[in-house]
Amino acid sequence: MNPEAVDGAPVVLSARRVSKSFSGVQVLFSVDFELRQGEIHALMGENGAGKSTLVKILSGFEQPTSGEILLDGQPIKLPPNGGAEALGIVIIHQELNLAEHLTVTESLFLGREVTRFGVLDRKFMRAETRRVLDLLGSHVDENAPIASLSIAEKQMVEIAKAISRDARVVIMDEPTAVLSREETGILFRQVRKLRDKGTSFIFVSHKLDEVMELTDRVTVLRDGQWIKTSPTAILDGEAIAQLMVGRELSSLYPAKTEPDVDEAIALRVEAVSTGYVRDASFEVRKGEILGFSGLIGSGRTELMEAIVGLRPRLSGDVFVEGKAVPSGDLHAANRSGLAYMTKDRKAKGLLLNAGMAANLTLQSLERHSRLGYLDPGSEAAALARARRRFDIRVRDANIVAGRMSGGNQQKLLLAKVMETEPQIIIIDEPTRGIDVGTKQQIYHFISALARDGRSIIVVSSEMPEIIGLCTRVAVMREGQIVGMLEGDEISEHEIMRYAAGLKKKAAA
Amino acid sequence: MSVNEESSQNGIRRRSWRDVDLRAVAPFAALALLLIIGAMVNPNFIGVNNLANVATRSAFIAIIAVGATFVISAGDLDLSVGAMVAFIASLMILFMNSGAIADPALMLAAAVAFAVAAGAACGLANGLITTVGRIEPFIATLGTMGIYRGLTTWLSQGGAITLREPQLQEMYRPAYFGSILGMPVPIVVILAVTAVAAFVLYRTRYGRHVVAVGSNSDVARYSGIAVNRVRTIAFVIQGLCVAVAVLLYVPRLGSTSATTGILWELQAITAVVVGGTALKGGAGRVWGTICGAFILELVGNIMLLSNFVSEYLIGAIQGAIIIIAMLVQRSLVRKS
Amino acid sequence: MSVNEESSQNGIRRRSWRDVDLRAVAPFAALALLLIIGAMVNPNFIGVNNLANVATRSAFIAIIAVGATFVISAGDLDLSVGAMVAFIASLMILFMNSGAIADPALMLAAAVAFAVAAGAACGLANGLITTVGRIEPFIATLGTMGIYRGLTTWLSQGGAITLREPQLQEMYRPAYFGSILGMPVPIVVILAVTAVAAFVLYRTRYGRHVVAVGSNSDVARYSGIAVNRVRTIAFVIQGLCVAVAVLLYVPRLGSTSATTGILWELQAITAVVVGGTALKGGAGRVWGTICGAFILELVGNIMLLSNFVSEYLIGAIQGAIIIIAMLVQRSLVRKS
């Protein structure tokens, strides 16, 4: 749809002068927002700006402290806990929202099971699930328990769940943060198709290129305040970033500095195999940033987990500065200076009901204890340091991790791993859900670490990140390292050719 | 990203979650193992008579445990069931002794309805205290356990409450001692209750919701499920199962006392867990539960029939066997 | 990145803190309420003597419950503690009766060391079966409960085991009946054990790890915590606490039998939960646990001192009081 057509379209859902406070801490300040029929409306802002809070209010999961919500121009009090679905408003939450014990089909139909004479019509529901998953090009088995899926697969299930509901308004809070480009592409095709049929979308994302590509209008929030709403076409990435951050951004990526060729080898991985990963070998030098690229499910995470000892290795060796690291012993790996940051911050990264300090120091408590006695002062100092260093923004210093905004959780996780002061850091999806401004900070931070002589492995599905940051890139495919790119070879095109299996290097 | 590589992934990934199925089979493997051991211990063991005895007497725990499967799947726990058996049995016998209805058949029917209603009411009380009162189910049902048992002691003045009408007793006896098509009534009842429960848990919307609530109550709430109602109904189902167990219990001895059903709650929970349902909630295996109840009864039966265990050590060996049975299960699941 | 929003942080940051505190305070509020009720029921109640008695006799459950706080915080459960008390007490008395060491003081010291070692060993067994054997703690410890109690029955040959040496008994008696600076020894022991436990749980690395494991074992594993070791050690701590309770139990009655400690596991768990620790794991409140143990004893004491409750109804009223105490707690927390 072109902007003019949208311009004339009626407003479906809107927020008028909406404010929101959590136990006295205000996070939204009199925000106005309008969603028209058949438009894709981007909602942007820094981490903690209040995007998720606003969309939760627009879908009834939170009630505004003041202000009102209008549906088709009529003020309405949205029913809580997903009841707004009956009004045609569906949301995909930023945090995954599936029960681990249920199967894909069961999750998709949870709360609106189809029955015949009171008996579940399982055949119908399975078929319907399959149909929607196929529409999204997902190969997830409709009978698989949610617990057996990867995060990306879970996200696809969430998306399938939302778009299968024939909604008038679909709200997507960072749906693509864990998706590959390919999957994102399929998702966008479906979104456009539905938009053309008149469905309206709110699209929350930190990926500027996606916003530019997909959306009709953009609304920017900063610190809980409405800043601007305007057609996407008249803005460019720079401009949006500037609106969000409130200042001009310098270049996103720092200048690459290649390590000396004769720099010592910090990490050597020899022929590591696990159930899925076969014969992976590579080296990282001191001061090097090595990227790992590949399609979703190509085995990058499994390889990294095997290296640091989170998974047993079936064979192969890992050497840190020449010394072997035992298999399946994370603590030993940590002690030898090797650290790993998980991509699954909610299930594996943070204790959601603990505060920031407890999370921050969990992995490095020995640094904060004297004769086995924990020193709260030292922990508080570490927290103050980390908040400064990673710009962790919370309005309430005693908030539990689960209540922090997604991006700030990610920063806290990174800070937690860095607390162990590792020499070699493996970062799985470093900037998942992080706003541009902070992204830039994190990239510079990584680069500074490398210049300091540390070695960094960046596992990422975001191609620009890999290209902009790494001096060498390994590409994985179906459990094997199929290519190792250096210098000018590092380009989106080359990486894709390896990842898709069109090209293969004899030796990695 | 090119799409032509799709072919390599051809179709849908069906994989590691297969071993979930194996976990459902594991209790039956443990049961088979016990049967073999039993046959070796005593030739009488494998006789139809003995096995029917064991199955029949497992009825109380089995039926109660079926109810417990719902409560546990929904992420709760009910410690009051043993006391509830004593309480409902007392009420039922007192009702029959009251002679309110002259015709014995009518009286019996009324007493059955009364017991079922009492069971549902007790379950409802547990459910409401837990959900509306927002008290940990462990504590809430420990409290009602004290209440139900205390009331029973009070009703019976510490002694036994015995069914007085010989005519009623005669009429009611077959409900435990009779058989249908050659199968003892209690076994028929177990199978019927389990079949209904399996249907409800696996084939109805409510069953789905139970599992969802037990697996992640926030997700369930966000999906528009009335979490508290689902949990409360699970407690009511537990109460109904207890009532059914009472319906079989009363005709057996025709009497009840304040000691009736002591520690049955632990046995029921054990049956559920041995049957493969996790205490953390989110998955229920009704047939496994029945299998667990048989296993528990069988272990005791084998001990008694064997001649080489001192009566002092029976408890110890029973404990060891339960642990070993669970280890067998685990190793089965792991190997797959 | 703007920093100007920092300022808004300072305003009201104490808030959520406070209701955490309130939850910790709630059990103490319930305790205070009970004290007031008790004072109204019987004037003797509030006497130093009676209160000291109650505190003293809560020692066994309180000390065991402190250990249970660790196990529960780590997300596990130990049902074997009651049987473990009986078992360790039997072993300890048999050891003292054996007369292996002539000098009574030495003998006593050796017996104490022996009991502590036995406690640690029993706890270790529970821990290993649960973690290495990967069996649900409920079942694993139900199994060891049977084992410990069975072994006790066997050791006592169905009777009681009584400390024979009068000299030893005389020497050991003050460990329960004596007092230090006017305070009964058991109270001193409770306070000491709790202080140490609070230190370990709140101020050491291990304590942090326990809570992390109980709250999300995956996160703990990804943080380099040896999850199974942490859980096993929690069971060992539980075993040590049981041993300490035995050290107080033996001088009190000088004898033990296979029925010693029956249902203490339920009481200990109840104390923990009444004290504000959630059964799901992930948070431990040691002082709350002690408070919970006092509450349980007090309820019994008030029942006994009041003369208007039929003894048949005591159980019922106790159950009701526990539920009411929890409701009071809840409403306190909610209001904040």
Next chain:
Amino acid sequence: QDKNVTIGVSIPAADHGWTAGVVFHAERVAKLLMERHPGLNVIVKTSPDPASQANAVQDLETQGIDALVILPTDPDPLVNAIKEVKGKGTFVALVDRAPSVNDNSVRDLYVAGNNPALGQTAGEYIKATTPDAEVVVIRGLPIPIDQQRQDGFDKGIEGSNVKVLDRQYGNWNRDDAFKVMQDYLTKYPKIDVVWCQDDDMAVGVLQAIDQAKRTDIQYVVAGAGSKEMIKKVMDGDKMIPVDVLYPPAMVGTALEMTAANFFGQVPVRGVYTIDATLITKDNAKDFYFPESPF
């Protein structure tokens, strides 16, 4: 007399038939005595296990008692608690269950139920009636009084051909006794006599025999003297030809004697043993209390 006396009575909780009888008789006699002596106050407290009974004794002491009548759940674990009370000069009457050391340091009065005799009487009856019987035994709980009964039984059948096939615990619980009996019937093709030493357990035993339709079992010997079993004896039930008396009313006897110590002329001291009388068809009606719960 305007003498003010408080007597504390500590007994097991009414958790099975016999103890229910104890509670009944304690209450009955307490009421009776308080009517007879206006200055007398009797406080009855029940406890489920030794540890809580020790607490109850302490609580009674807190209320200021002149005498304690105690029927211990399990005697040995309670010796210290009793001594504590006695040490303060309180009159102590011990009922039924004796600790291993049972002398004046523990109690002033001992009203003894005779556990060994309960076993012995049953054994002697079986020896006399069916000298070649094959017997299965259902025990109670693993505590000393159960052991004493077993020893008494063995003494009773000594020197005869009576053979004990098996002994298992039935926990003084009818449901457990039912199970154990079922398994005995499976295990042994021929059983002559069942000795289950408790009337509550006999209920389960009889049902199990009935269900198996076995005719080889000649009779069941239980014990205690519940009204149901005595009724059966009175009615000439073939399966229950006799019962061995172990009257819960003994607590009442002890209470009466204790009261007599304060209100009567002579001090009451020493041991008073209540026999384990064999109840037969002839004397049954003397022991039948239809209004008792037991």
